[in-house]
Amino acid sequence: MKYHNIVLPSLSLIQEKVQRAIPIKYDIFPGLTYLPNNKELFLSIPELSSALVSLGLLDYIDCIAVNTFWKTTSPIHRDSGYSKYSLNIPLCGYKGTYLEYFTTDVEPIKKSTASFVNTELDPIYYDYPIESCILDTIVPTDCPVIINIKQPHRFINPHSEKRSILLIRLRDCPEVDTIVANLE
Ligand SMILES: [Fe+2]
DSSP: OOEEEOOOTTHHHHHHHHHHHSOHHHHTOOEEEOOTTHHHHHHTSHHHHHHHHHHTOGGGEEEEEEEEESSEEOOSEEOOSSOSEEEEEEEESOTTOEEEEEEESSOOEEEEOTTSBSGGGSOEEEEOOGGGEEEEEEEEOSSOEEEETTSOEEEEEOSSSOEEEEEEEEOOSHHHHHHHHHTO
16 A cells, blocks of 8 residues: 545644644754654644544554655655654645655665754655656645655655645554555
């Protein structure tokens, strides 16, 4: 399974409250940001935590990042860290944004993430050379979606507006595998 769209009944309230919880100095930083006490900060939003309870995921959250970019095509990569799945909730500027999955038979190249903030949880990531990758699936990222972040992928924001997404990293464990499998 590469991705599964998720319906969140209180989505607009969640988007509003999450954006309000992000301090301005982080809100304008391009890249992947782990705010201090990120889990506690975002899970104190009742609409978000009850949505995660409904999905059966609340007990399986590793950490929560914010990803902010202006016009961007990211490198093709797989994420580092301990998570296999991430529940991504678009916050703003997401119209027309999408993610591309690729197939490849080469091993990725290890890269550092010097431009990221508080990345002790994701100290490195892995790039794939584009010439060795074949486009497989296109996933619109204008709605909440659980994605497999260990498959080669890249995200694309085709416009110059700021695009932010909340990345809820799920623990890599059999319980999460079962929950995700049952979504299909
Ligand atoms: Fe990624």
